[in-house]
Amino acid sequence: MLRDNRGHGMSDGVTVKKAVRSKADSAGRSKETASRRAHNRLPQLLDQAAQVFAKHGYAAASVRDIVRPIGMLPGSLYYHFQTKEDLLAAVYREGVQRISANVDAAIEAADGPWQRLEAACVAHLSSVLDRTDYSSVVIRIRPSDAPDAAAELSVLRNAYEARFDKLVAELPLDASVNRRDLRLLLMGAMNWSQTWYREGGELEPEEIARRFVGLLKLNSIENKGGS
Amino acid sequence: MLRDNRGHGMSDGVTVKKAVRSKADSAGRSKETASRRAHNRLPQLLDQAAQVFAKHGYAAASVRDIVRPIGMLPGSLYYHFQTKEDLLAAVYREGVQRISANVDAAIEAADGPWQRLEAACVAHLSSVLDRTDYSSVVIRIRPSDAPDAAAELSVLRNAYEARFDKLVAELPLDASVNRRDLRLLLMGAMNWSQTWYREGGELEPEEIARRFVGLLKLNSIENKGGS
């Protein structure tokens, strides 16, 4: 069970114990808000992690795959994060933040219930299909992929999706249609598009979103005919 | 780099070399079609692989996770399959076969274009959400997860999905609706349901499928009103 014991120290017990960020932050709001250190590759680290997680999923993405493209060593990751799951959580948080901002801005700029939903879907799908964006991670990775972070990820996800609940609630729909069904249908289709959409195709994400919404508009209250 | 060299042979080069199944089969159609061996746990192996792949995905599912529940040792898998990817391919093939059979039977038992589509969707979603079924693997695992088998998996998947192309092509739709959009919307929503559906919920898979199709029926040619 034991291998070769080469000889570097571990003499006393006063280990340095760094990397206690991520939870203890945003507490006292000390004086370092603006400056930070110059040689800090945390942003590039997050960018790369987002890209690799989005492309290969969580389990298939190794720490070395993430860290190599930015010329960092695998151990250096653990100065910024305690575990690989914490790294995912950070990317996921940023992803939810970005897609939420995009969608909220789109909603506010639109008038009328169907227009607001359409604008939100355009923003959602654009984010989801943009592989440089953190948002695609939020859609691709299931919370259960990272058991220790699963609870937080689920909360983040639900908080984001609640927007669409509200949007659908405001639609003037025929009494026979279940609003939850309509939301699941629409968002499921958009989220699943990650599996078939390829960049450079004929249709832009924005147009796809508009068409999806368009296929559901007939459920408005003014339409009554049908089979 | 080298560990302890304990002493079991490897004297000559006449190794046994088994496990050449899977590709070389179905060639001469020898005499063993019916009998097979009694103590053969290949079916249980496939069952378990399907379950673990469907639950955790391909990368997160280790060979030992698959093999332990049936009391098999990890090395024994390689009597039946050459690689882990080959195991996935076998499960995937069986999954496509089963879901295809279910859907085809449902289609044949229904009359009328919308009824046929609905029947197909009911069968599709029931299979997709049944965690004991191989079909859920076909939906959950992306071909790109197993690079060496990706080409075959894609072919299988496309061949299956072509059914829905045909069903949608036969719908009496308004001229303004793009049939590909409608298919992507419907199937995307169904496939994505794997991420939110939990067994024992209020709605059965069959009812979900019917509702999804119902939300799209208004795009029939006889409906013209609306904004």
Add this chain to the structure above:
DNA sequence: AACAAAAACGAACGATTGTTTGGTTAAGTG
């Protein structure tokens, strides 16, 4: 009863995994 093949076992293999740790360097502060 003799033999062959199927279907495993048992025990490792080398490679890769996420992670730890002591040391090093550069940037910011007094």
Add this chain to the structure above:
DNA sequence: CACTTAACCAAACAATCGTTCGTTTTTGTT
């Protein structure tokens, strides 16, 4: 300028990964 510390390196770690291989047991055939 000395000094602190954020940000990393270098090198390993134990555990687990997919896989190999000689051997053994079980089963069917003759």
